Amino acid sequence: MAHLLGAENLSISFGTRTVLDSVSLGLNEGDRIGMVGRNGDGKSTLMRLLAQRSSPDEGRVTMRSGLNVGFLDQQDVLDGDLPVGVAIVGEAADHEWAANPRIREIMAGLVEDVDWHAQVSSLSGGQRRRVALAKLLIEPHDVIMLDEPTNHLDVEGVAWLAEHLKQRWRPSDGAFLVVTHDRWFLDEVCTRTWEVHDGVVDPFDGGYAAYVLARAERDRTAAVVEGKRQQLVKKELAWLRRGAPARTSKPKFRIEAANELIADVPAPRDTLALAKMATARLGKDVIDLEHVSYTPPAREHTAQAPAPLFDNITLRLAPGERVGIVGVNGAGKSTLMHMLNGDIQPTTGRIKRGKTVKTAMLTQEVRELDDVMDLRVIEVIQRERQVFNVGGRELSAGQLVEQLGFTNQKQWTPVRDLSGGERRRLQLLRLLVGEPNVLMLDEPTNDLDTDTLAAVEDVLDGWPGTLVVVSHDRYLLERVTDHQLALLGDGKLRGLPGGVDQYLQLRQAALAAGAAASAGAPDAAAAAEAGDDAGTAGASEGQRRQARKDLNRIERQLGKLGQQKDKLQEQMTAAGSAAEVDFELLAELNRKLQELAEEEESLELEWLEASEILE
Known part of the structure; x- marks a missing residue:
């Protein structure tokens, strides 16, 4: 592979802290590299050095002659006074850029819903990010460097960007380097991983999953080496005490394969135990939205009435349920989260809350920390309590704070001096120690690195309550929630038995159907090509009649299943709270509950298919 750019003995320090120490590495044609590491360990600094946006204290960066490098910074670098169109394509006429199919595809994927004539300064943060990304991607760069490109992108936008990067060059051409906390994205697009830590860069083959396994094996090897060293020291001490050394056999160690590394690791969550604890804390009723509709208030100086966000939706949260949106x-x-939290009341319908429900919500802002800016991290947590119970273990405030990545030194840092990611961690920790039994997280992955996300997920695994998560990070959704729901912009709330993949199929079908309708197509044949759920607009009256019958049948079956599940959960609660717990009975009840859940998922998928025919 041809060499594109390289770094030789790069070193850089900020104050007394050395961020990179004699780092040497390179990018070759065909490289697809993801960069991971803790916040503040130098990922963005290294990328800026490689892009020659800043200079090292020592060492140098060399590039092949004529190399075209595109760089997307985390900071907003667009001119706010420019119209969107000019910011992306400059003064080029529409026919000039529209003649290029690659540019048309980028525009459709990123900025189709952005006003072409609006000033950049009037856009939301997410829209500005997509405009900056579109501006970068339409250029014919040889190397692309992206610093947190998935920030402010929704699930659909992240999937589009991944597909674009996979198709942009032939496998042996071009190269990109990406810094992101989105682990699904890393696995989807990267073939190599660089871990930045302690001033050095360790390379690994493969995406995020391969990196995690390789790092686990590396750490285990290091532990074995250290264990052997300590054992030799002990033997040396024993020899000094005894005089003549005793003969010992040489220890042998075999590094196990990756699957053996994790063979004895238990499942992330003990669902049965958590369900029992959640039911005990919450009772049978949590939060129910019944036939809720909501239209936001009209904005000032806007003549057009706002469209309704929700149209007759029903959502029932069960004790211990973990749902992603x-x-x-x-x-x-976010409006749905605020409604569940009691901050917003519906226009019509009602919200029913259990008597023991105590909610807490992690918003996208960090204003909740304004009142503790002068306190130190450990003091913020100690104000709540000194000892906490996490997953059946008692932890001191210091141990709990350390579990979420605050070292002994960081625990005594004033809140005002924390980075954005550190404040995000503290914000979540402060919510958890308040012991809510319904926790809502709105885009919790913002500003967090991959190691911190793993630590957050570990804490959530042992948290016995109802969890609602809104996120564009599908790795997190699939990791910490048990099922997902979708808001497609039509006022309806839909179940996703097929998870995020099903959501993307629904969106593709909806977009294809909209394109066919706008083109005056006589039927939705074009939409059918976009997914299994499309192609229903041209259903016959007989098919629609059958669909209505199917909906009635499925809804009756779902109602019966709901009653059976309620009865099983009551039996599990009674069995779990008995003087002598019958674990065999609990296991049997849990098995039946899982069977009902699987049957319910299958029926929900049938219901979704039938409802698509009637829309």
Whole structure:
């Protein structure tokens, strides 16, 4: 592979802290590299050095002659006074850029819903990010460097960017380097991983999953080496005490394969135990939205009435339920969270809350820390309590704070001096120690690195309550929630038995159907090509009649299943709270509950298919 650019003995320090120490590495044609590491360990600094946006204290960066490098910074670098169109394509006429199919594809994927004539300064943060990304991607760069490109992108936007990067060059051409906390994205697009830590860069083959396994094996090897060293020291001490050394056999060690490394690791969550604890803390009723509709208030100086966000939706949260919510921007994901939290009341319908429900919500802002800016991290947590119970273990405030990545030194840092990611961690920790039994997280992955995300997920695994998560990070959704719901912008809330993949199929079908309708197509044949759920607009009256019958049948079956599940959960609660717990009975009840859940998922998929025919 041809060499594109390289770094030789790069070193850089900020104050007394050395961020990179004699780092040497390179990018070759065909490289697809993801960069991971803790916040503040130098990922963005290294990328800026490689892009020659800043200079090292020592060492140098060399590039092949004529190399064209595109760089997307985390900071907003667009001119706010420019119209969107000029910011992306400059003064080029529409026919000039529209003649290029690659540019048309980028525009459709990123900025189709952005006003072409609006000033950049009037756009939301997410829209500005997509405009900057579109401006970068339409250029014919040899190397692309992206610093947190998935920030402010929704699930659909992240999937589009991944597909674009996979198709942009032939496998042996071009190269890109990406810094991101989105682990699904890393696995989807990267073939190599660089871990930045302690001033050095360790390379690994493969995406995020391969990196995690390789790092686990590396750490285990290091532990074995250290264990052997300590054993030799002990033997040396024993020899000094005894005089003549005793003969010992040489220890042998075999590094196990990756699957053996994790063979004895238990499942992330003990679902049965958590369900029992959640039911005990919450009772049978949590939060129910019944036939809720909501239209946001009209904005000032806007003549057009706002469209309703929710239209007759029903959502029932069960004790210990873990649900993820995905949807298009503006579909009402954050509004739904605020409604569950009691901050917003519906226009019609009602919200029913259990008597023991105590909610807590992690918002996208960090204003909740304004009142503790002068306190140190450990003091913020100690104000709540000194000892906490996490997953059945008692932890001191210091141990709990350390579990989320605050070292002994960081625990005594004033809140005002924390980075954005550190404040995000503290914000979540402060919510958890308040012991809510319904926790809502709105885009919790913002500003967090991959190691911190793993630590957060570990804490959530042992948290016995109802969890609602809004996120564009599908790795997190699939990791910490048990099922997902979708807001598609039509006012409806839909179940996703097929997870995020099903959501993306629904969105593709909806977009294809909209394109066919706008083109005056007589039927939805074009939409059918976009997914299994499309092609229903041209259903016959007989098919629609059968669909209505199917909906009635499925809804009756779902109602019966709901009653059976309620009865099983009551039996599990009674069995779990008995003087002598019958674990065999609990296991049998849990098995039946899982069977009902699987049957329910199958029926929900049938219901979704039938409802598509009637829309």
